[in-house]
Amino acid sequence: MIKQIKNNQRKHSFSSPLGRLGGAFVKFLLTASGSITSLAILLIVIFLFKEGLGLFNSPSVEKGYALCVNASNPIEELTPQQIKQIFDGEISEWRIENGELKMEDNSQFSTLHSQLIYPFRFDDVFSIYSDEEFGEDYELLPQKLGEVIAQYSNIIAFLPEQYLPRENKAVKILPVKNIRLADFFGGKEWLPTASPSPQFGVLPLIMGTMWVSFFAILIALPLGLGVAIYLSELAGTRTRNFLKPVIELLAGIPSVVYGFFGLVVLVPLIQKTLNLPVGETAFAGSLILAIMALPTIITIAEDAMRGTPRAMREASLALGATHWQTIYKVIVPYASSGIMAAVVLGIGRAIGETMAVLMVTGNAAVMPNSLFQSVRTIPATIAAELGESPAGGAHYQSLFLLGCILFVITMIISATAEFISKKKVP
Amino acid sequence: MKKTILTTAVLIAALFGVQAQRIKGSDTMLPLSQKAAEEFMKINPSQTVTVTGGGSGVGIAALLEGTTELAQLSRKIKFDEKNKLKEKGKTVKEVIAAYDALAVVVHPSNKVTNLTREQLEGVFTGKITNWKEVGGADLAIIPYARETSSGTYEFFKESVLKKKNYMSGIMSMPATGAIIQSIAQTKGAIGYVGLAYLSKEVKAVHVSYDESKTFVAPTVANAKNETYPIVRPLYYYYDAAKESKVKPFIDFILSTKGQKIVSEIGFITVTAP
Amino acid sequence: MNKDKTNEKPPLRGGLEGLKQKIAFVVFRLLGLLVVGILFWILGFIIYNGIGVISWEFLTAAPSGGMTAGGILPAIVGTLCLVAGSVIFAFPIGVMSAIYMNEYAGNGWLVRFIRIMTNNLGSIPSIVFGLFGMALFVNTLGFGDSILAGSCTLGLLVLPLIIRTTEEALKAIPNSYRTGSLALGASKLQTIWRVVLPMAFPNVITGLILSIGRVSGETAPILFTVAAYFLPKLPTSIFDQVMALPYHLYVIATSGTDIEASRPIAYGTALVLIAIVLLMNLLATGLRKYFSKKVKTN
Numbered sequence: 001m002i003k004q005i006k007n008n009q010r011k012h013s014f015s016s017p018l019g020r021l022g023g024a025f026v027k028f029l030l031t032a033s034g035s036i037t038s039l040a041i042l043l044i045v046i047f048l049f050k051e052g053l054g055l056f057n058s059p060s061v062e063k064g065y066a067l068c069v070n071a072s073n074p075i076e077e078l079t080p081q082q083i084k085q086i087f088d089g090e091i092s093e094w095r096i097e098n099g100e101l102k103m104e105d106n107s108q109f110s111t112l113h114s115q116l117i118y119p120f121r122f123d124d125v126f127s128i129y130s131d132e133e134f135g136e137d138y139e140l141l142p143q144k145l146g147e148v149i150a151q152y153s154n155i156i157a158f159l160p161e162q163y164l165p166r167e168n169k170a171v172k173i174l175p176v177k178n179i180r181l182a183d184f185f186g187g188k189e190w191l192p193t194a195s196p197s198p199q200f201g202v203l204p205l206i207m208g209t210m211w212v213s214f215f216a217i218l219i220a221l222p223l224g225l226g227v228a229i230y231l232s233e234l235a236g237t238r239t240r241n242f243l244k245p246v247i248e249l250l251a252g253i254p255s256v257v258y259g260f261f262g263l264v265v266l267v268p269l270i271q272k273t274l275n276l277p278v279g280e281t282a283f284a285g286s287l288i289l290a291i292m293a294l295p296t297i298i299t300i301a302e303d304a305m306r307g308t309p310r311a312m313r314e315a316s317l318a319l320g321a322t323h324w325q326t327i328y329k330v331i332v333p334y335a336s337s338g339i340m341a342a343v344v345l346g347i348g349r350a351i352g353e354t355m356a357v358l359m360v361t362g363n364a365a366v367m368p369n370s371l372f373q374s375v376r377t378i379p380a381t382i383a384a385e386l387g388e389s390p391a392g393g394a395h396y397q398s399l400f401l402l403g404c405i406l407f408v409i410t411m412i413i414s415a416t417a418e419f420i421s422k423k424k425v426p
Numbered sequence: 427m428k429k430t431i432l433t434t435a436v437l438i439a440a441l442f443g444v445q446a447q448r449i450k451g452s453d454t455m456l457p458l459s460q461k462a463a464e465e466f467m468k469i470n471p472s473q474t475v476t477v478t479g480g481g482s483g484v485g486i487a488a489l490l491e492g493t494t495e496l497a498q499l500s501r502k503i504k505f506d507e508k509n510k511l512k513e514k515g516k517t518v519k520e521v522i523a524a525y526d527a528l529a530v531v532v533h534p535s536n537k538v539t540n541l542t543r544e545q546l547e548g549v550f551t552g553k554i555t556n557w558k559e560v561g562g563a564d565l566a567i568i569p570y571a572r573e574t575s576s577g578t579y580e581f582f583k584e585s586v587l588k589k590k591n592y593m594s595g596i597m598s599m600p601a602t603g604a605i606i607q608s609i610a611q612t613k614g615a616i617g618y619v620g621l622a623y624l625s626k627e628v629k630a631v632h633v634s635y636d637e638s639k640t641f642v643a644p645t646v647a648n649a650k651n652e653t654y655p656i657v658r659p660l661y662y663y664y665d666a667a668k669e670s671k672v673k674p675f676i677d678f679i680l681s682t683k684g685q686k687i688v689s690e691i692g693f694i695t696v697t698a699p
Numbered sequence: 700m701n702k703d704k705t706n707e708k709p710p711l712r713g714g715l716e717g718l719k720q721k722i723a724f725v726v727f728r729l730l731g732l733l734v735v736g737i738l739f740w741i742l743g744f745i746i747y748n749g750i751g752v753i754s755w756e757f758l759t760a761a762p763s764g765g766m767t768a769g770g771i772l773p774a775i776v777g778t779l780c781l782v783a784g785s786v787i788f789a790f791p792i793g794v795m796s797a798i799y800m801n802e803y804a805g806n807g808w809l810v811r812f813i814r815i816m817t818n819n820l821g822s823i824p825s826i827v828f829g830l831f832g833m834a835l836f837v838n839t840l841g842f843g844d845s846i847l848a849g850s851c852t853l854g855l856l857v858l859p860l861i862i863r864t865t866e867e868a869l870k871a872i873p874n875s876y877r878t879g880s881l882a883l884g885a886s887k888l889q890t891i892w893r894v895v896l897p898m899a900f901p902n903v904i905t906g907l908i909l910s911i912g913r914v915s916g917e918t919a920p921i922l923f924t925v926a927a928y929f930l931p932k933l934p935t936s937i938f939d940q941v942m943a944l945p946y947h948l949y950v951i952a953t954s955g956t957d958i959e960a961s962r963p964i965a966y967g968t969a970l971v972l973i974a975i976v977l978l979m980n981l982l983a984t985g986l987r988k989y990f991s992k993k994v995k996t997n
Contacts (some may be wrong), residue, residue: 021763022888023886023887027803030798031799031803033791033792033793033796034795034796034799034803035813036796036926037796037813037816037817037820037858037862038812038813038816039858041816041819041820041823043967044823047830047835047839048827048830048831049901062506063491063506064506064958084591085592087450087589087591088551088591101816117978121589136896160505161507162509176846188594188922189594191591191592196592197588201959204595222577223733223734226726227731227734229727230728230731231731234724234727234728236733239731244732245984246738247734248984249738249742250734250738252912252913252916252976252977252980253916253973253976254916254918254945254973255918255919255971255975256915256916256948256972257745257916257945257948257969257972257973258741259949260949260952260965261744262606264952264962266743267611273610276834277568277612277614277615278568278597278610278612278615279608279611279612280597286990291737291741292677294595298734320716322719322720323720324716324719324720325716325723326797327723331518334995337615351824352823352824352825353824353921354825354826354919355918355949359600359604359952359953360950362597362598363573363597363598363600364595364596364597366595367595374504374595374597379824381873382826383922384598384600385573386481386482386922387481387488387922388482388483388484390486390487390510391487396702399738400830400834403830403831404826405826406826406827407823407827410819414819415820418815423996446939448940453954456954457765457766460766461764461765461929464763464929464931467932474930476927476929476930476940476975477928477930478844478926478927478928478940479928479950493843600954601950601954602954603954603958604954607958627959691765
């Protein structure tokens with residue numbers, strides 16, 4: 001090899017200015033490549049947060065629409081949730097105090113306005129008047145809408161901004177507030193396409209993600225730890241040489257295949273053996289995720305245990321401890337930071353997993369209170385809804401914000417794992 | 427910068443002679459468009475038709491961004507969608523290619539055969555939670571819905587729920603096939619699927635829209651004679667400026683051959699082209 | 700790091716502690732078996748159901764009969780295109796980045812920062828790549844749903860993997876080779892190009908193969924950047940959409956008018972997908988073993 005280098009040395013002369021220039025260029029190229037991952041992260045942050053934070057500049061009712069009431073109505077503002085409940089028929093009476101809608105039965109309100117609410121949608125106007133009455137190019141539409149609103153003192157009308165009866169004195173247009181941070185992070189309802197007021201409560205999604213990932217780790221940890229101990233302490237060379245590739249293969253199977261397997265095998269199995277009403281549950285998701293997180297946990301935990309100094313093992317054995325005592329009193333405590341890192345990284349893998357979870361958890365956006373209930377996770381929500389949300393709209397932005405949450409969570413997790421694995425055992 | 431990249435992209439695309447027609451949108455219409463594309467390409471081997479799903483919303487969004495030639499929608503274009511297209515200087519044309527009836531389906535072992543619209547509204551908004559409330563066994567009702575922005579989800583909400591929101595936390599399935607599968611496995615389940623998707627694994631319920639005077643079975647015949655109430659048109663939308671490009675495909679789907687595909691799949695044909 | 704300590708197992712002891720140990724070890728063995736069992740269960744299930752579907756026609760025809768008949772050729776070709784595209788994009792950059800970090804940058808704060816960033820990029824969930832790819836490549840840069848956009852997204856996804864494996868390969872080369880080359884008057888670049896890279900080559904290729912396996916199985920990043928439900932014609936330019944195996948498996952597993960009739964196709968697709976991915980993994984493992992033996996004997 002050294003001879004070869006000598007020969008090359010003769011062939012090329014790198015001391016020429018051209019050669020030096022080439023060297024500088026290559027160095028520049030290498031530096032540029034080195035910075036690309038940092039650049040990618042920067043771009044991801046910019047794009048995700050730019051779109052995502054746009055949500056808080058979006059109105060809390062559907063864009064391009066406004067809510068109107070009769071001018072005699074003392075209501076000043078409505079929360080997105082109240083708007084949704086009014087149009088769903090869950091709030092049926094105007095009970096107003098200081099311009100705000102009161103939900104409690106016992107509150108004092110003026111009798112004048114304790115009347116039934118009449119929710120009115122734009123399309124309803126076409127069943128009141130015939131098409132000809134609106135004029136050629138719908139130029140009379142605002143006027144007719146105004147008439148309707150003036151006629152009913154209990155009305156709340158959901159109308160496109162361009163047809164708002166702005167001239168009409170009997171019409172009061174409710175101010176539209178932007179979606180607030182509290183609506184997003186504190187909301188318990190995820191109904192992103194609800195009209196007039198979409199609900200972007202992210203709590204059920206976060207809880208769903210946490211439940212599925214947490215139980216996945218709860219299942220995978222003892223399993224993975226056991227296998228790691230077996231691999232590092234008990235297995236012979238041949239078993240190891242067989243088991244290691246098996247674990248690598250397990251890590252290599254694409255998540256959509258896991259999802260498919262879960263869908264056709266696990267979901268029906270869970271439903272039958274546990275006699276549940278539905279098989280698509282958080283439990284199914286946890287099981288699949290546990291299998292998927294196993295390789296991560298096994299590999300890292302095993303590395304940590306094999307890192308235990310030989311002297312420590314031998315000291316323990318020399319003191320008369322059994323092999324098993326040595327394992328759980330010496331090796332596992334010594335490797336504990338590595339094992340913790342394995343757990344954290346396993347959780348990270350589970351939280352971000354998309355396809356498998358999408359296919360087996362049933363995707364019900366509900367606050368989970370049992371493992372045997374359908375849940376909806378953040379990645380599954382993005383995957384299922386992004387294709388269907390018009391670009392630039394509030395729904396689209398909310399999905400990017402979910403992406404931001406996911407991004408932040410995984411950053412925290414990888415930082416934690418880094419921190420833990422660097423910490424030395426006292 | 428953005429513009430240059432865009433123009434080069436377009437240039438390169440033109441260079442490679444991409445004359446593909448893209449159809450995008452409603453999952454309900456996927457089988458129809460897919461099969462029609464298959465047959466269409468058999469007749470016109472020089473044409474390429476790409477079919478992509480995602481939901482009706484994505485079809486319009488793609489039309490808006492010019493990333494599709496045809497948008498397939500299982501609902502009528504929304505007022506503000508039309509406005510957005512107008513803002514971009516696009517006028518859309520609408521073609522009704524077929525009709526689809528939504529069937530309400532339950533587990534085959536379920537004894538309930540008739541449901542009124544009001545009962546269905548109660549079930550899907552979460553006010554009715556047990557089958558015994560609608561004349562069935564003492565069993566919890568598990569309603570299944572489609573993903574939030576699919577046209578099917580919206581149409582069912584409009585027609586059956588009278589625009590009220592579904593109960594929060596309803597099971598939502600990424601695709602109709604998944605609903606069928608789940609309902610076939612789940613005793614207390616109820617859901618809705620296109621007529622085309624009906625199979626032996628699930629039982630279709632007779633529906634009444636006139637306060638239980640008449641209950642109508644979801645069949646092609648009943649949908650055609652307009653006695654079955656939950657029927658919706660299936661649309662193709664396209665940019666009027668690109669009419670010449672998509673016309674052959676539209677003509678094909680409205681032809682006798684195309685309409686044969688429509689009925690083969692289980693949709694209802696449009697009588698007059 | 701660890702020598703063959705398994706050959707000198709500590710002696711078993713009698714009594715209660717011995718019993719505890721026996722029980723614990725039996726449990727661990729069973730757990731080891733369980734993991735193997737899970738793998739074989741999944742593989743066996745898919746192979747058992749899918750093998751009957753695989754035929755020449757299945758591999759070389761387009762889907763027909765409303766996704767219930769025909770083959771999956773367009774999906775196979777699509778996946779190959781995406782693999783090729785992402786590797787062309789990510790492999791040179793990844794290798795150069797690793798060379799920079801290992802050979803040029805020393806051990807300053809900058810390289811530590813870059814290493815952390817690379818690790819972080821590797822831990823970002825694939826769906827976030829999908830979001831980002833859609834926002835940047837599809838919308839902002841105007842690539843549309845295309846092989847180009849999908850390849851770029853997938854390329855970013857595997858970049859950390861390529862960088863990590865290349866860096867490991869470079870680190871494994873003893874410094875004496877570098878100093879030797881430099882002492883003979885070779886420039887740094889020459890040393891890297893003629894000495895370091897050829898020696899690291901086998902392990903770099905292993906990393907490449909692993910990333911091919913990873914790319915061919917990813918679904919979430921291509922969901923919104925390239926994947927088509929039905930496109931029987933093969934792509935002619937990088938601005939075409941394509942079908943892809945993982946996405947195809949997803950759609951035929953969850954949609955379609957006749958889910959029972961398309962099930963066999965789903966099994967077949969899953970089998971082909973798994974075969975590609977696992978073949979890549981096995982190839983990488985095999986290569987690694989082969990080369991490590993060769994290095995030792997040298």
